[in-house]
Every structure is written in C-alpha cells, then in structure tokens.
Amino acid sequence: MRDFVAQGTEALAAAGVPSPVREARRLLSLAAGSPAAVLGPAERVPLCVGRRYRLLLAERMRRVPFSLIAGETGFLDFDLAVGPGVFIPRPETEELAERAIAVLRSLPPRSLVLDLGTGSGALALALARARSDVSVIAVERSPRALACARRNVRRLGLVGRVEVRRSDWFSHVWERFHLIVANPPYVARPELASLDPEVRRYEPRRALDGGPDGLAAIRSIVASAPEHLVAGGTILIEIGDGQGERVLRFARRVTSLVETRVERDLRGRERFFSGRCG
Numbered sequence: 119m120r121d122f123v124a125q126g127t128e129a130l131a132a133a134g135v136p137s138p139v140r141e142a143r144r145l146l147s148l149a150a151g152s153p154a155a156v157l158g159p160a161e162r163v164p165l166c167v168g169r170r171y172r173l174l175l176a177e178r179m180r181r182v183p184f185s186l187i188a189g190e191t192g193f194l195d196f197d198l199a200v201g202p203g204v205f206i207p208r209p210e211t212e213e214l215a216e217r218a219i220a221v222l223r224s225l226p227p228r229s230l231v232l233d234l235g236t237g238s239g240a241l242a243l244a245l246a247r248a249r250s251d252v253s254v255i256a257v258e259r260s261p262r263a264l265a266c267a268r269r270n271v272r273r274l275g276l277v278g279r280v281e282v283r284r285s286d287w288f289s290h291v292w293e294r295f296h297l298i299v300a301n302p303p304y305v306a307r308p309e310l311a312s313l314d315p316e317v318r319r320y321e322p323r324r325a326l327d328g329g330p331d332g333l334a335a336i337r338s339i340v341a342s343a344p345e346h347l348v349a350g351g352t353i354l355i356e357i358g359d360g361q362g363e364r365v366l367r368f369a370r371r372v373t374s375l376v377e378t379r380v381e382r383d384l385r386g387r388e389r390f391f392s393g394r395c396g
Contacts, residue, residue: 122146122163126175133179134315141184145174148188181315193240196247198270200238203262205325207240211301213383214356215244217390218299221352225296227251232346234287234300234339235259237325239267239280241299246280255293257285260322287338294348300339304358306332332358336391337368344374347395359387369393 126142135141146163149171163171177187185191185206190199193207194215200206222231222245229249233242233256242256258264267282285291305326310318317326328334336357343353353375357365362380369378369391376396383389 122168122171126171129175129179133181135178135181141178142175144184145178145187146171149174181319183316183320186320191238193238194244196243196274198238198240198243199266199273201262201266202320203260203322204266205237205263205321207238207301210383210389211240211356214299214301214354214390215241217381217392218245218297218354219248221297221354222249222252225249225252228253229296230255230293232291232293232295232298233257234298235302235325235335236267236282237263237301239270239282241301242267242280242282243270243274243276245297245299246276247274250279252279254280255291255295256280256282257287257291258282259284259286260324263322287335288342288346291346294346294351296348296351298343298347298351298353300354301356302328302335302339304328304332304336304356304361306330306358328358331364332361333364333368336361336365340365340369340372340375340391340393343393344372344395349395351395353391353393353395355391356389357391359389362388362391365391 123142127138130138130141149167174187185200190197191206194212229252231245231252231254236242236256236258239256242254246254256267264282264284271277271280303326305328307327307330366378366380369375374396375393378393380388381390
C-alpha cells in the first residue's frame with residue numbers, strides 16, 4: 119500500500135494537484151470500495167483495486183475534482199450526490215447554511231423558505247433538516263442540477279418538505295417567504311480564466327460567471343427579493359470578497375430593505391450579505 123500511495127503522490131504532485139499525499143490516500147480508499155475504506159500500510163493491494171486506483175489517479179491528474187470522481191461530497195453533517203454540470207458546494211456555503219439555520223431558529227412555526235439556484239440542493243436540505251416544521255422551495259434553471267437536487271431530496275427522506283422547482287431566479291416563484299438564501303454566481307468574468315483548474319474546467323460556467331463585475335445575479339436577486347419576502351423576512355446571499363461596499367450601495371437603494379450588512383467568513387473575507395424586508 120505504501121508504494122501505491124508514494125507513486126500516486128508523486129504523480130499528483132507533478133500534475134499540480136494540491137495536498138497530493140491526502141489525495142493519493144483518498145483515491146486508494148475509494149478504489150478499495152468506498153471513500154471511508156482504510157487499507158493498512160503493509161496490506162497487499164488486490165490487482166482489481168490497483169487497476170481502479172490507476173484509473174482514478176489519471177482522472178485526478180486531469181484535475182477532475184475528487185467529489186466528481188467519488189460522485190458525492192460532504193456538506194455539514196450529511197452527504198450529497200454530485201455530478202457533471204452540478205456546482206460542488208464549498209466551505210463558505212457551509213458557513214452560509216449555518217447563518218441561515220441561526221435565522222431559521224427564530225422564525226415562527228410553518229415558515230416558508232426559498233433557496234435560489236439550489237444546485238445540488240445543499241442549502242435547501244440543510245435548512246429542512248434543521249427544522250421539521252418549515253417548508254422549503256428550491257429553485258434552479260439547470261436540468262442537470264434539478265435532477266441532482268431531486269435525487270438528494272429523495273436520498274435524505276425530505277420528499278414533501280422540499281419542493282424542487284425549475285425557475286430562473288424568481289421567474290416561477292409567486293410565494294412570499296420568511297427567509298430567502300442564495301449562493302449565486304459572483305466571479306467577475308475577466309477572473310474566470312485565473313480560477314483553479316478544478317473549478318475552471320469542471321464547474322458549470324453559469325454557476326460561476328457573475329457578469330463583467332461579478333454582481334449581475336446579486337443585483338437581480340436583491341432588487342426582486344422584497345416582492346417575495348413577508349414583512350420582517352430575511353435575505354442571505356453569499357458574495358465575493360471585495361464586493362461588499364458595492365452590494366450595500368445597491369441594496370440601500372432598494373428602499374424596502376433595511377438592516378443591510380456584509381459580514382466576513384472564517385478566513386476574514388467579505389462573504390455574506392443580509393437584509394430584512396421592512
């Protein structure tokens with residue numbers, strides 16, 4: 119097993135893959151049967167596992183994200199199915215989910231929540247799991263992401279509590295909500311080419327491209343949100359670092375939004391916009 123990990127580490131490092139030792143071990147565990155499988159350091163690797171490991175290693179060397187290779191990713195305390203054409207949620211979005219859950223706990227019984235651009239369904243599912251008496255509508259325009267989100271709703275037993283609906287932001291949304299959450303595209307178009315290969319090559323462009331300045335989707339959501347919030351309802355949006363002042367300046371022109379603020383993530387970067395419908 120040591121030789122396999124050493125050879126994999128060397129190959130991954132040459133391909134520029136971050137944390138090559140960790141990645142080599144994860145790929146070998148996946149080849150052995152599951153991401154959680156563990157092989158002892160002196161254990162002989164079966165031929166079938168070795169063949170599968172080399173195939174997985176070749177994919178990772180092409181900078182295919184590990185989550186796409188495995189077909190799933192962890193989010194908070196549960197696992198999500200992911201696949202090609204579906205955005206893989208990041209740690210920053212876990213922070214967004216935790217902030218949204220904190221808001222959710224203060225809401226009245228049978229509140230209604232909206233997740234805009236749900237992707238794999240991560241935010242919608244986290245919120246539905248946090249409170250059993252709330253209903254969540256998760257909207258998405260990508261057919262692949264819609265299918266993935268519905269699969270995750272089924273696998274987590276949340277059918278009937280999370281509705282996955284095809285909609286381009288608010289285009290097919292008529293209800294009013296106590297809480298709206300969104301992780302929209304916010305990368306400025308000129309910056310797309312500088313993203314890591316795992317993101318640039320394999321994430322859906324529409325989940326990344328925020329227009330010339332990165333704020334196209336954010337402006338659209340902020341402008342329309344008050345029409346879909348109950349009085350006192352909250353909106354939470356993930357934004358890019360350095361966008362806070364511009365987002366606030368725009369949001370403060372939306373006169374029905376009050377208590378607008380931008381907060382930083384655990385790495386100290388501007389990351390979360392919030393406001394309340396006055």
